[in-house]
Amino acid sequence: NVSKKFVSSWIDNHSTGIMQGEGELTDNGKSITWEYKGNCPITKKPMTMKEVDTRTGENTKTLEMWGDDPKSGKNYKMMKIELTRK
Secondary structure: OOOOOEEEEEEEOOOEEEEEOOOOOOOOOOOEEEEEEEEEOOOOEEEEEEEEEEEOOOOOEEOOOOOOOOOOOOEEEEEEEEEEOO
């Protein structure tokens, strides 16, 4: 509450580490932008990833994630999930 940020932990079955994240809510309240910090399982070096969760409708939401490719260093969108509540 003091920092006015959300906190999160990301656990993934494709690696052995846990990433810690901080997120900020947009002024319109429809989106949270996260920055996660963890260790790359390939390079064994620290890395950051960005995630944006957006409420797109009354019962829909998208989750998009970007990160740097460990070999080229280029940032790319690595995931997009579209969720629908039924």
